[in-house]
Amino acid sequence: MSTMTAEKSKIRVALAGNPNSGKTSIFNELTGMSQYVGNWPGVTIEKFVGIRKTDDYELEITDLPGTYSLSPYSPDERVARDFLLFERPDVVCVVVDASNLERNLYLVAQIVELDLPIVVALNMIDIAKARGITIDIDKLSALVGAPVVPTVARSGVGIDQLISSIIDVSQKDYCPVPLNYGKVAERAITEIEHTISSAPPLAMKCHTSRYLAASLLANDAEITSMILSADPDAENIRKAVGRIRMKMETRLGLDGESMLANRRHGWASGIYHEVVDHPRHDEPTATDRIDDVLLNRFLGIPIFAGIMFLIFWATFTLGAYPMDWIDFLFEHLGSSVERVMGAWGVSEMLISMVVDGAVAGVGGVLIFLPNIIILFFFVSILEDSGYMARAAFLMDKVMHKFGLHGKSFIPIIIGFGCTVPAVMSTRTLENREDRLLTILILPFVLCSARVPVFVLFTSALFETNQGLVLFSMYFLSIAISIFAAKFLKIILFKGLSTPFVMELPPYHVPALKGILLHTWERAYAFVKKAGTVILVGSIVIWALGSLPPGAEYASAESLAGRIGAFFEPIVRVFGTDWKGAVSLLFGFIAKEIVVATLAVLAKSGEDISLTTALGSLYTPLSAYAFMIFTLVYTPCIATIAAIKKETGSWKWALFSIAFNTGLAWILATIVYRGGRLIGLG
Template identity: 40%
Template sequence: MEIALFGNPNTGKTSLFNSLTGSYEYIGNWSGVTVEKKVGNLKQQAARLIDLPGIYSLNPLSKDEGVVTQFVLHETYDKILNIIDASQIERNLHLTLQLLELGKPVVVGLNMVDVASNRGIEVHTEKLGEILGTPVTSVIARSGKGCDVLAEMVTATSYGVLDKNLIYYGKEIEETILQISQLVNGKTNISSRWLTIQLLEGNEYVKKYMYGLLGEESIEQVIRKVEQRIFQSSGKTVDQYIYQTRREVISSITKKVTVRREETRQPFSEKMDALVTNKWLGIPIFLSLMYVMFMLTFDWLGFPLSDLLDGFITGPLTNLIEEFLRLVGASNFIHAIVIDGIVAGVGGVLVFVPQIFILFFFISLLEDSGYMARVALVMDRIMELVGLNGKAFIPMMIGFGCNVPGVMAARTIETPKERILTILLTPLMSCSARLPVYALFVGAFFVKYKAFVVLSLYVIGIIVALIIAKLFSKTILKGETSLFVIELPPYRLPQFQTLWRSTWDKGKGFIRKAGTFIFAGSVLIWLLSYAGPSGVDVKMDESFLAMIGGVFAPLLTPIGFGSWQAGASLLTGFLAKEAIISTMNIIYYVPDESSLQGLLATSYSPLAAYSFMLFILLYIPCLATVATIRKETASRKWTVISVAYAFVVAYLLCFLVYQGGKLLGFS
């Protein structure tokens, strides 16, 4: 049995999915979009639950939301599970009524009844079920209360589909539904009533589907005819007429099933929102939370754990590998490539895993608590000034984890101008791959100010993005700014299991990359350092790696780090930012003598070190991000611009920082 899970965003759909299935498996992404496709088996039930993206309507506004319509049109499923937020029941019922029109068995889970009660709202589930003609039960998905009853209800065979139409759309539309029904009879298994209503509401996916069934001309004739009749009788467009008719029915249902009490005190969410979204306090609060997060990542928790892992890798693990190589009689070449190349390169990246996971844990904490939506709202005021809106800041926040999904998340932005602009700006956000570089350098040069230095890099990335957005929106990407609408979810205390799952999902890619791409890159980098024009086993300064890095050294001298080592590291950083650490570990590797941080302290000044980190932040995106930009924009021009402008901005800003710092007496 295949059960499709539908619901509005922020209704607790993910919590319900986890409660009903216990675990889930990622099958990948839905075709052509960034939205993850999640499928899980119901506990103790012979059924699979398919988690669909959160939507407000089956008529999508963005490409990602179109996943749901495509699913309805082209996938097979047996039943529908619709989750409703009891505290926002009137808005949620817009989707519910559209789902009932599909003609499939529907079960409604009324979630967040505790939140609704706190807001003075009581919903009569039995009365709601009677009106909708489908089973309804109350649940609290976060705690799992009522989820077992819901699972039994949705897998039961004792209920069928709705045998009446909740909404009478008027003579003109009802006649059109009958006409379409006769035309598509035997050509599709999808409800002709749903197809007709969605077609008249302007659902482009349904229109394309209907063109395939009946032909474009016949469909357009039907639409023109009903549009004329509706306008003559009501003075409204068809989609306006359908929306108003549906809204009147929903308003009637809501009055019958809800009871509202007078609230004697201001809800907690409103008090918090008055503080964290305050015009003057919102951004300082955000920066303060970021500072605490970086202190935990780089100082209080992160560095001690990284030191322990580093001690294990460079000590017992390296000794164990060396002993194994000795036992199997490995040659000096094999010994060198394993210890000096793979262990030094991959191990040098893996030591930062604790810090990566700590950062992702606290980002997940802020997301799951409902705070990140408030950050987007706060940033909307600033984003408007540069030709964007708060919705564009959401892909940028995703970019803090990885620029690739951040760029892909720009698909949710409706206007082409804002979508391209967001794609160009997202790589300026400091992703987790840059984090090991920061950790390495702040540990070597800025021990007392680690969190502050890293926070400054994140803030600079945002400020530069805003300046570039203003420049581009006034020149090469002119256009009107769209309106920003966002739903603020209620504040919640995140559950540890959910936090850990979210953290693992974000962080496992870092480990996977270390075990594959960084592994292969470390071998290649070591081979380039091992061989040179004069042969093999040459001095590092005479290797091919030194020759390649030396080509870029003169260009890098004015910004503070004109060495072949820096040039070689930056070149490999284009493939993946983590590869910078692998390259440096191999270049500066001296067995049993000194740590990498100690060796770097002899090669860089603090000013040059900050300039280097700033360059890593801003210079060209990694190869995967560039490929994603090419795919998302479908334009070689915008891909070249994304690489070129980032390098120019990085170079100019680092030049100002380094040369200005020298003039001011910093070293």
């Protein structure tokens, strides 16, 4: 079954399973990689590949998106189905949730029809035991016809045994026996197999005529299209399959899709009741008791808002001290570099480029690293505990009122980290209009790249209630997102959203390893961007502020000043000068560059802190208007590219730039002008 390399035998392994079954945790344990893990469905939205080497074998492991069925309803589910069907891995490791065994076995019932060797990873066995669920592993293995390995992916339990089972199965030319659909249906499947045997291109690529025949019997639109496009005699095949299907449905009084689904559910239910010792159902679980409070119709949303406010308060309160230390470090670094380079006889222009450009720009961004670390540490706790899935559930009713699918809240949550993966995660939405609408409102979500801008202005101009100011930005980002969704729904997308059905995972104590890993990844990405994109951007901005020769640094006569003067009339209406205009213009590259630009231009080469410099340029009202504009205006280049990729059109990417920037200008102007009218200016 496996393919040989010069040194080791290579085994291609696919990890398949329901959403939130622990596939990615097992993938990370098997490969040593650190793909993001979240305690809610839909975290994995594309396949990832990793390698695990043993003494004699090399396992090429592919983590597939979670799917409840091989009849896909969304793009990510289609990725999983197509990989299993056409890539033909040597072994399929089906990850099933031991605490929800019956539901997970439905997917197993479909995978055994693919004529592939399988191993079942019975994951979350610890949770099942905690609930009083006892599973007869040997009997489950015998009934499924494949090895079953109990695992606890979060702690690595059972991983070595799983690897051994995968290797053993790959060396045996054996596949599980697919379930029997009954005499009438089996005869129909056999007849369809014979009928499509004249479609060799697809049959040879798929290698499993039984699965294709069963899919045609269920009138699977995608498989039907594949079969017909692969055969020159397509029309005759379509008519023959239609006659076979009608004959079977007449005899059974049931359509093919329902018949197959009923048989698979019956198979899963039968095995479940054979192997599971049922726990008592009269006592509510700990998860039930917690949900009674956190999902209460009156208390749920206020509790969620309170939790988020406490996180923002902690972000400022705990982050204030390390922020001051880093600011102090970069101030002294700049002075030391200037002194040393001067002693070496380096030209004043080069010294200025390093000190006023590189050090000031990068330092102006890196001082917010503690805030990023604290924010994502607490958010990771909420995600890993299972609470974020409840947040999506709580917001479902609100989302529907504004024309959004309840499942859209998951990309919104991901968008608080970065908009690019959030846009990609919309693949979990089944309906294209829901997916497109969600993509268009995601740039309004306050991503981590904007956090330094808001922390900077909040620290400089709002001495009190800093946590409240930052919380208001997050609140506004969600409010603007859902109101924009309502507007776009009325104007562009008038169809009805599909119902929202989402599994609520059990609560569990967050794993410190996972939390620290996720926080580290966010911090590393932030520092990496500071050392690359922001460094280059800072030097470019310094150059614009220094040229042409003879112009005073960062003055209106510099190139930066001339560029800013062109855009200043647009931003002046909400209280911003040319320096703010330039920072916003460069923020199109990456939002952190807004801070770097202000750090280079606002201080004008003076030995003062950035917060002091901003305090002389902005009032609290104009600062708040600037923050709103930054929150709403055009997405960064990376997000624009993601929108183009996911929508397949530049039309929507350009629409996002124009719509967001126009709305940002309107809202910032209303806040600033309205504030001045009532005496806040």
